[in-house]
Amino acid sequence: MRKNIIASLAFLLAGSTAALADASDGKIKIGILNDQSGVYADFGGKSSYEAAKMAVEDFGGKVLDVPVEVVTADHQNKPDIASNIARQWYDTEQVDAIMELTTSSVALAVQAISKEKKKIDIVTGAATTELTGKQCSPYGFHWAYDTHSLAVGTGGALVKQGGDSWFFLTADYAFGYSLEENTANFVKENGGTVVGSVRHPLASTDFSSFLLQAQSSGAKVIGLANAGLDTSNAIKQASEFGIVQGGQRLAALLFTLAEVHGLGLEAAQGLTLTEGFYWNRDDESRAFAKRFFERTGKMPNMIHTGTYSAVLQYLKAVQKAGTDETEAVSKALHEMPVDDVFGRGGTVAANGRMIHDMYLLQVKKPADSKEPWDYFDVLDTIPGKDAYLDPAKSGCDLVK
Structure with a gap:
């Protein structure tokens, strides 16, 4: 009996260690970084943060049996402020991925940092094709639209x-x-x-x-x-x-x-x-928009719904990879089709561009x-x- 108890404890400890290895820090943390007080505040802003939280809730709030947390900050459309926030999030606050990133100069700066730190970034708010062009990254993705x-x-x-x-x-x-x-x-x-x-x-x-x-x-x-x-x-x-x-x-x-x-x-x-999205397109988009409106008092545009899609797809990729390790998640993001209220029939190209109607x-x-x-x-x-x-x-x- 003593041997059986010891063996059972060893098994449980091994399982616990494996779970911690699969999801570093015992949680998944996503950062929504955008303009929340300036010229693009309505364009994405705090409503994108709500869209991200909706995606987490719709996924079940957990992945790999660990909780998912969403944090947010205002970069004020300034690349230096955005860069400082991104480094702090990655270096000291255990953020696994940064998303939204309204303003192209900001998105390019944060994507460069994410590449350096080997972290995932998914851009929904910025437009420049440079993100998937000469300044592309193996860990960078461009989701909602581009120029x-x-x-x-x-x-x-x-x-x-x-x-x-x-x-x-x-x-x-x-x-x-x-x-x-x-x-x-x-x-x-x-x-x-x-x-x-x-x-x-x-x-x-x-x-x-x-x-x-x-x-x-x-x-x-x-x-x-x-x-x-x-x-x-x-x-x-x-x-x-x-x-x-x-x-x-x-x-x-x-x-x-x-x-x-x-x-x-x-x-x-x-x-x-x-x-890339219109709320009154069909029954599915109207149902999503109604839930979004109840939280924000507005109907969603392509940045809001694109952020929902990006967060949802990231969590699906973590689940598919069985880990939040960046290389494995990036591989899954490139391989998986996108099929949600935003990116129906979407695919991710080698340069990180999500291709959708x-x-x-x-x-x-x-x-x-x-x-x-x-x-x-x-x-x-x-x-x-x-x-x-x-x-x-x-x-x-x-x-x-």
Whole structure:
């Protein structure tokens, strides 16, 4: 009997040790790092944190028999602040993966740190294709959208509709440059021309001089290569200058449900935009959106739902790998299909790009909106293979 008891205790201790080895620190910890007080606060912000917690709860709150914890912080759109938070999270707070990462300059900085520390990062809030291009990482993933998919969607639609001359009003940092470049290339490839561009600081409040240059260019389309409050403010001030009334069109190259809600249908009606998710698409998306609304008081956009998907897929990958060890989880993330309310039929390419369908949307007239947050008509579904850059052409050295 004594031998049996000793053997049983040894077995239990061995099992306990194995569990600790499978999930380091006895828990899984995910960090949501984004802008929670600035120009992109509605774009992702604290609502992305809620989406991440929803994913953990829907998964059951545990993986590998250990609890899952979600922490969050505001990087204030500053790469140095984001880098300090990321290092602290990795070095002293046992964070296993960082996600969301609104603002491309921030996302690039944190992805570089994650690569150095051999940690997983999944970007849902930033747009630059450099994340899966020359600055790709074996542990870095880009989930919700990117500048190439936005250019194919909104840029492609307007060129087809006769908008073949463009002037760009561009946010003066990595995201803006990437969005302008991708859209300009697409316009030119389809027979259009770019007559000029001007750059503005992030979080501008006065767009008058930039809009006057765009207006005087005579371009048929003014491409707003910015996001969040910058885009909303530019659209409001363009109305004051009578730009649309004068025959020019505004292309909101990164504009989501959150910004349309803030701007209002009266001002936003007729805008064409591209998102990776629309809450009123079908029964599944409506059911998810209702739960999200109960927690946040708003309907989700592609960043919120993309964050939910990224957290859920990460936990599935940890479960599949049987460990939270980075190499094994990264391998699982690359191998597993994505099938949830956001990424239906999604796949992850060798460069970390999650390839999924995008949606070309047009903002409804106020009279056509049937209920609160019913803002879009779905004009077209853009297959993932068309929306995203061929990984072999991305410049990522991980692609064979």
